[in-house]
Amino acid sequence: MTPYDDLPVDLLGEIAATGLDPRAVHDLVLRALEEDLPGGAEDATSAATIPAGATGTADIGARRPGTVAGLGIAALVFHVVAGDAVQVTGRVPDGTRVGPGDPVLTVVGPLRGLLTAERTALNLACHLSGVATATAAWVDALDGTSARVLDTRKTLPGLRALQKYAVRCGGGVNHRFGLADMAMVKDNHVIAAGGVVPALEAVRAAYPGLPVEVEVTDLDQLRALLDAGCERILLDNMSTATMTEAVAIRNRHPRGGAATLEASGGLTIERAREVAETGVDFISVGALTHSVVVLDLGLDLREDAGGSG
Structure with a gap:
C-alpha cells in the first residue's frame, strides 16, 4: 500500500480543498482495504487470473441518474493500491448530475491493482454519491x-x-x-x-x-x-x-x-x-x-x- 507521503500532491491538495483532512481519508482507505486484504494478503482472484504486468483501462460509470460525490476519494483508493503506476483521467467534478451510462472516472494502470481497488473505491463513491443524490432531491x-x-x-x-x-x-x-x-x-x-x-x-x-x-x-x-x-x-x-x-x-x-x-x-x-x-x-x-x-x-x-x- 502506498504511504501517505508518496501519494500525488495535487490529489491530496484537492481533497484538502474540500474541507476534508487528506491524512484522515488516507487512514480510512487503509482500514477499508484491510477488510479485503487482512495482514497484507493479496487479491487471490486477480493474482490467479491476471498476468503480472498486465495493464489496461477501466471506466466507472453511472447505472442510474444521480449526483456524484467522492470521486476524488475513489481516485485515492487506486493510488493507495497501485501507487504511481495508476493514472486517473476523465473524472467529473463532485456535485455533477449524471445519467445512466455517463462515465464519471477513468483509470489506467496495472489490472491487478485496478481490480483489487475496485470494490473499496466503489463502496465509498457509491455511498457518498447516494448522500449527494438524496440531498439534491431535497434541494x-x-x-x-x-x-x-x-x-x-x-x-x-x-x-x-x-x-x-x-x-x-x-x-x-x-x-x-x-x-x-x-x-x-x-x-x-x-x-x-x-x-x-x-x-x-x-x-x-x-x-x-x-x-x-x-x-x-x-x-x-x-x-x-x-x-x-x-x-x-x-x-x-x-x-x-x-x-x-x-x-x-x-x-x-x-x-x-x-x-x-x-x-x-x-x-x-x-x-x-x-x-x-x-x-x-x-x-x-x-x-x-x-x-x-x-x-x-x-x-x-x-x-x-x-x-x-
Whole structure:
C-alpha cells in the first residue's frame, strides 16, 4: 500500500480543498482495504487470473441518474493500491448530475491493482454519491423557497466528515459537526434543566459565545425563547399550520429578526415544499445520511485490457 507521503500532491491538495483532512481519508482507505486484504494478503482472484504486468483501462460509470460525490476519494483508493503506476483521467467534478451510462472516472494502470481497488473505491463513491443524490432531491424540492436543507449527526460511525462533504456536494448545508462546536438543547436537556429558558441560560453561562440552538414543541416555548433572545430555534414535530404560526410569531416579535427557525422531525420529501412555504429557514433531514440508498456506479474494463506495460 502506498504511504501517505508518496501519494500525488495535487490529489491530496484537492481533497484538502474540500474541507476534508487528506491524512484522515488516507487512514480510512487503509482500514477499508484491510477488510479485503487482512495482514497484507493479496487479491487471490486477480493474482490467479491476471498476468503480472498486465495493464489496461477501466471506466466507472453511472447505472442510474444521480449526483456524484467522492470521486476524488475513489481516485485515492487506486493510488493507495497501485501507487504511481495508476493514472486517473476523465473524472467529473463532485456535485455533477449524471445519467445512466455517463462515465464519471477513468483509470489506467496495472489490472491487478485496478481490480483489487475496485470494490473499496466503489463502496465509498457509491455511498457518498447516494448522500449527494438524496440531498439534491431535497434541494430541488425546495427550489424557489428560502429554506435550505440541513444534515444531522445521524451519520455512520467514522464516516461523518465524508457524509457531510457529500451533503455539500448535493447542495445542502451542514449542521454542527459534533457535540462541542455547537450546543443543541433537546427535550431531555430541557427536562433536566427545568425549562427551555433555564437550559439556554445554562449553556450561555457555561460556554459564552458558543452557538446554541434550542428545541421547542409548542408555541409558548417559542415565545419564551424569543423573549430571551435565542437566535436558533428548532421546531420539533410540528404540524404545517403550527409552523406557519411559529414563523408569524417570530416575524412579529421585536427580537425575532435575529432568530432562525429549523423544522425537524418525521419530515418527508413529499412534504418538503409545504414545510418550506411556512417560512422556516432550514429543514433538517436525518435520512440524508442515516438511511440513504447508494447511487449505483460500476467499473468496467475496456475490451483492450490485458496488455503488458
